[in-house]
Amino acid sequence: MRYGLFRACLLLLVAAFFLSVAAAPAQSSSRYYSGSSTGTNAVNFEAQLIWGTNDKQSDPKLKPADSKLIGKLQKSPFKWDHYFEMHKEPIKLRLNEEKTITMSRNCVISVTYLKDENIKFQLFGKGKLANTVTQPLPKGRLLITGGDAENSTAWFVVLKQVE
Amino acid sequence: MTEEQQLKLQAFLDGELPESDGREVAAWIARDADATALLGELKNTRNALKGFEPEVKLPESREFHWSKIKREIERTARESAVAPKASLFTWFRRALIPLGAAVALGLVAIIAIHPVPGSHHPIPMTANVMVGDANAFTYRDDTQDMTVVWLSYPTENKFAEKSSADTLPAK
Amino acid sequence: MAESAYSSAEDIALVRLAQKGDTDAFEELVARHRDKIFARAFSMMRNEEEAVDLSQEAWVKGWQRLAQFQGDSSFATWITRIVINLCLDELRKQKRRRTESIEELDEESGGVERQMPVVTTNPTERLERGELRQRIDQALAQMSNEHRAVLVLHEFEEMEYKEIAKAMDCSIGTVMSRLFYARRKLASLLADLKQQ
Numbered sequence: 111m112r113y114g115l116f117r118a119c120l121l122l123l124v125a126a127f128f129l130s131v132a133a134a135p136a137q138s139s140s141r142y143y144s145g146s147s148t149g150t151n152a153v154n155f156e157a158q159l160i161w162g163t164n165d166k167q168s169d170p171k172l173k174p175a176d177s178k179l180i181g182k183l184q185k186s187p188f189k190w191d192h193y194f195e196m197h198k199e200p201i202k203l204r205l206n207e208e209k210t211i212t213m214s215r216n217c218v219i220s221v222t223y224l225k226d227e228n229i230k231f232q233l234f235g236k237g238k239l240a241n242t243v244t245q246p247l248p249k250g251r252l253l254i255t256g257g258d259a260e261n262s263t264a265w266f267v268v269l270k271q272v273e
Numbered sequence: 274m275t276e277e278q279q280l281k282l283q284a285f286l287d288g289e290l291p292e293s294d295g296r297e298v299a300a301w302i303a304r305d306a307d308a309t310a311l312l313g314e315l316k317n318t319r320n321a322l323k324g325f326e327p328e329v330k331l332p333e334s335r336e337f338h339w340s341k342i343k344r345e346i347e348r349t350a351r352e353s354a355v356a357p358k359a360s361l362f363t364w365f366r367r368a369l370i371p372l373g374a375a376v377a378l379g380l381v382a383i384i385a386i387h388p389v390p391g392s393h394h395p396i397p398m399t400a401n402v403m404v405g406d407a408n409a410f411t412y413r414d415d416t417q418d419m420t421v422v423w424l425s426y427p428t429e430n431k432f433a434e435k436s437s438a439d440t441l442p443a444k
Numbered sequence: 445m446a447e448s449a450y451s452s453a454e455d456i457a458l459v460r461l462a463q464k465g466d467t468d469a470f471e472e473l474v475a476r477h478r479d480k481i482f483a484r485a486f487s488m489m490r491n492e493e494e495a496v497d498l499s500q501e502a503w504v505k506g507w508q509r510l511a512q513f514q515g516d517s518s519f520a521t522w523i524t525r526i527v528i529n530l531c532l533d534e535l536r537k538q539k540r541r542r543t544e545s546i547e548e549l550d551e552e553s554g555g556v557e558r559q560m561p562v563v564t565t566n567p568t569e570r571l572e573r574g575e576l577r578q579r580i581d582q583a584l585a586q587m588s589n590e591h592r593a594v595l596v597l598h599e600f601e602e603m604e605y606k607e608i609a610k611a612m613d614c615s616i617g618t619v620m621s622r623l624f625y626a627r628r629k630l631a632s633l634l635a636d637l638k639q640q
């Protein structure tokens with residue numbers, strides 16, 4: 111009986127091995143995205159810290175956010191009357207490279223460029239990891255992480271792939 | 274005079290005190306000049322306001338004002354008329370959601386294990402909330418080509434400062 | 445019902461017709477009470493555009509909720525309460541957007557008015573009615589939204605403390621403090637204006 115049990119376990123192990131071997135090549139061979147960088151060339155990204163507020167601002171140092179971005183945000187549930195670009199940072203990443211960027215005193219992001227135009231984006235607020243997102247980010251797509259700030263304003267970190 | 278006494282005096286003036294308290298306050302006013310003076314001021318202010326609400330007229334003609342109201346009434350009535358159909362659809366959709374979710378999960382599992390050669394299929398987005406007290410809500414808009422992950426915390430979170438000087442990276 | 449019949453009908457009769465879907469009857473109600481509703485909204489908001497929008501919204505809500513009007517109060521009181529609630533909602537939204545100044549925080553905590561000397565002059569003496577109305581208007585404009593709201597609800601709407609507390613979603617103690625501060629502030633503002 112013990113020998114029979116041993117044979118059954120061995121058979122299961124072998125079956126599992128062959129299944130994983132059969133599945134692996136299929137996973138790696140079929141993923142192709144137009145414009146993807148499969149070589150060692152670096153890809154350019156851009157991260158912006160945006161502040162959304164309904165109050166009119168007279169501070170000349172405040173730079174309004176890009177009108178295209180404003181248009182997108184105002185068509186979303188995250189509508190404020192005014193959006194200002196507080197900080198912008200270019201990020202150049204090679205495949206599987208990770209970079210950490212300080213967007214503000216309280217906000218740090220980490221971006222890793224994965225294969226097939228995927229990115230892993232992590233946001234740290236006041237030193238604590240707040241969120242991790244892994245998703246494709248082809249050119250033209252925006253990944254935005256946001257939250258409430260004081261006085262019913264809002265902050266956004268916008269990540270996108272650029273030329 | 275304490276704050277409590279001042280507020281009691283006001284409540285006495287406004288008739289908001291129970292009878293027994295009212296008698297006490299009346300007796301106090303009779304022997305305390307400061308209380309009498311303060312009550313006098315509150316009374317004068319109340320009398321000044323009586324019948325002196327600022328007179329303002331609606332700066333729109335009767336017809337114009339009504340036309341806007343009527344338009345809004347008709348618009349909301351149209352929306353309510355559509356709603357019953359939507360609720361039927363919603364009921365139908367609700368019944369299918371659990372079944373649909375199960376089918377979708379099954380499809381994802383199948384594709385992950387046995388992908389069709391040469392096909393384009395994005396890796397599903399995973400959003401993990403790592404901080405215990407934050408809630409994440411994901412909004413995906415393919416027409417706007419954007420994904421928004423909205424984080425909310427029980428207490429205020431200040432990642433963006435108003436002053437641009439504060440946002441310069443720490444050197 | 446002919447137009448002239450509408451203009452001579454009582455409010456309750458117009459309400460009954462409007463409850464059956466008669467928009468002409470409702471229009472007559474709007475025409476009768478629009479100035480009062482606007483005035484109430486303006487007293488609270490101190491902004492003409494906002495007051496017009498909120499008045500309009502109150503009428504639309506009034507139409508939608510007509511079935512709920514039972515006649516326990518007058519129609520005027522009922523519709524006024526709708527516009528008041530809309531104004532209070534809007535003030536709450538604005539408060540969340542606004543950075544509170546030190547003065548406003550001080551008002552809330554009630555630190556200042558306890559030390560204010562008592563104003564002994566009676567503002568109604570030696571002032572023309574029109575002038576007094578204008579000065580009250582100016583004084584109200586200088587107050588914070590919360591203090592003005594409590595004053596309007598108590599003095600003009602004649603609401604009790606507990607009704608105001610419920611409407612403003614705060615404690616009776618807060619209502620009393622705000623009302624006390626608002627009255628004392630008004631007294632000193634009227635006295636100041638008189639001295640000008």
